[in-house]
Amino acid sequence: xxxxxxxxxxxxxxxxxxxxxxxxxxxxxxxxxxxxxxxxxxxxxxxxxxxxxxxxxxxxxxxxxxxxxxxxxxxxxxxxxxxxxxxxxxxxxxxxxxxxxxxxxxxxxxxxxxxxxxxxxxxxxxxxxxxxxxxxxxxxxxxxxxxxxxxxxxxxxxxxxxxxxxxxxxxxxxxxxxxxxxxxxxxxxxxxxxxxxxxxxxxxxxxxxxxxxxxxxxxxxxxxxx
Amino acid sequence: xxxxxxxxxxxxxxxxxxxxxxxxxxxxxxxxxxxxxxxxxxxxxxxxxxxxxxxxxxxxxxxxxxxxxxxxxxxxxxxxxxxxxxxxxxxxxxxxxxxxxxxxxxxxxxxxxxxxxxxxxxxxxxxxxxxxxxxxxxxxxxxxxxxxxxxxxxxxxxxxxxxxxxxxxxxxxxxxxxxxxxxxxxxxxxxxxxxxxxxxxxxxxxxxxxxxxxxxxxx
Numbered sequence: 001x002x003x004x005x006x007x008x009x010x011x012x013x014x015x016x017x018x019x020x021x022x023x024x025x026x027x028x029x030x031x032x033x034x035x036x037x038x039x040x041x042x043x044x045x046x047x048x049x050x051x052x053x054x055x056x057x058x059x060x061x062x063x064x065x066x067x068x069x070x071x072x073x074x075x076x077x078x079x080x081x082x083x084x085x086x087x088x089x090x091x092x093x094x095x096x097x098x099x100x101x102x103x104x105x106x107x108x109x110x111x112x113x114x115x116x117x118x119x120x121x122x123x124x125x126x127x128x129x130x131x132x133x134x135x136x137x138x139x140x141x142x143x144x145x146x147x148x149x150x151x152x153x154x155x156x157x158x159x160x161x162x163x164x165x166x167x168x169x170x171x172x173x174x175x176x177x178x179x180x181x182x183x184x185x186x187x188x189x190x191x192x193x194x195x196x197x198x199x200x201x202x203x204x205x206x207x208x209x210x211x212x213x214x215x216x217x218x219x220x221x222x223x224x225x226x
Numbered sequence: 227x228x229x230x231x232x233x234x235x236x237x238x239x240x241x242x243x244x245x246x247x248x249x250x251x252x253x254x255x256x257x258x259x260x261x262x263x264x265x266x267x268x269x270x271x272x273x274x275x276x277x278x279x280x281x282x283x284x285x286x287x288x289x290x291x292x293x294x295x296x297x298x299x300x301x302x303x304x305x306x307x308x309x310x311x312x313x314x315x316x317x318x319x320x321x322x323x324x325x326x327x328x329x330x331x332x333x334x335x336x337x338x339x340x341x342x343x344x345x346x347x348x349x350x351x352x353x354x355x356x357x358x359x360x361x362x363x364x365x366x367x368x369x370x371x372x373x374x375x376x377x378x379x380x381x382x383x384x385x386x387x388x389x390x391x392x393x394x395x396x397x398x399x400x401x402x403x404x405x406x407x408x409x410x411x412x413x414x415x416x417x418x419x420x421x422x423x424x425x426x427x428x429x430x431x432x433x434x435x436x437x438x439x440x441x442x443x444x445x
Contacts, residue, residue: 055297057290057293057294060289060290060293061286061290064286064289068282068285068286069279072278072279072280072282073277073278073279076278077276077278082280082282086282086285089285089289090285090288090289090292093289093292093293094289094292094293094296097293097296097297098296098300130374130378131374131377131378131381134374134375134378134379157268157272158272158275158276161269161272161273161276162276176273177276180269180270180273180274181273181274181276181277182277183277201239201240202239205238205239208238208266208269211269212265212266212269215269216265
């Protein structure tokens with residue numbers, strides 16, 4: 001299944017005003033939407049897996065060059081800070097090296113790597129929560145603070161969205177982040193999260209509907225207040 | 227294409243580009259649909275801004291080094307990793323010898339605790355039954371919990387290792403973590419293997435002792 005019809009196409013999803021700003025609102029991305037299965041990537045996918053299996057560090061470097069940027073972004077959205085995100089990416093590469101022998105090629109190598117990344121992020125979240133429980137008596141100033149992000153055109157909506165995202169189920173959050181934030185296709189999300197494409201579409205729809213409700217409520221009450 | 231308000235949700239879920247175009251045309255004359263389509267679009271716009279890119283020039287060299295270390299470690303047996311990769315040059319030899327004796331004593335103590343009193347383990351009982359496996363897993367979970375607590379307390383001390391001794395403790399803990407991860411993975415594939423479980427318990431004990439030593443050194 002392609003990108004079209006899975007949700008709003010880019011030109012419909014993004015307002016015309018937004019089309020002239022920034023990376024994510026470029027309508028040309030309709031064709032360049034991230035795809036580990038895209039021709040140029042898929043050609044070297046199996047070769048890359050084979051080279052990594054053979055222990056070739058240059059192959060790992062190639063994997064890094066191809067996907068580290070999106071890996072960092074996903075990890076940052078799941079973990080909150082750039083430092084934690086980079087640690088998670090490092091752990092992911094170590095896990096890939098440890099378990100490459102078990103990669104049987106049922107999915108693309110890139111998809112498999114992103115699946116490891118997401119599991120690594122949730123492991124890190126769990127470990128952080130355990131440590132927080134232990135250190136809960138320590139003074140508040142020791143707890144990590146969210147890092148500031150780059151300037152965006154809708155800062156208040158983005159902040160509200162970040163808060164609302166944390167209230168979604170893990171599945172809804174993962175699908176939303178992969179599709180809407182990172183530009184994965186539903187077929188790729190299905191492979192990364194080990195669900196069907198239909199489930200991916202339904203989950204995205206539910207996630208967006210929940211987010212809309214969460215984000216709409218304060219706006220409605222504000223309007224009532226006026 | 228005829229589209230009305232009832233089609234809106236279906237198109238949001240799985241509409242074709244043609245249906246989207248028709249919905250937009252319908253929305254131009256329907257304020258409710260216009261509002262809904264705009265809200266749906268603004269979510270995508272805000273979401274796209276959550277994608278963040280930043281330079282990390284030090285990240286790949288760090289990963290490459292870690293991959294090289296892991297690759298080298300994988301080529302030697304776990305006990306080789308424990309002893310070989312432990313940077314003895316940064317330690318006083320007495321400390322290293324004491325640590326080795328400690329490992330041996332701890333492993334022996336655990337062996338005697340785990341082994342049923344007054345009985346030899348016959349070869350056919352080298353595998354645990356389901357009940358025993360559950361018991362052992364419970365004990366391991368308790369160990370892990372206790373160790374996590376110690377880890378959290380010793381963490382700051384280890385992260386800002388100000389002395390060679392503290393740096394050595396940190397290296398030792400890294401090797402122990404690696405050995406524990408290996409043993410856990412082997413035990414996961416063969417949960418009834420008593421020998422692996424004993425080795426794992428010995429590693430946990432060693433890690434616990436090391437963390438306690440770190441905390442003592444802190445005081």
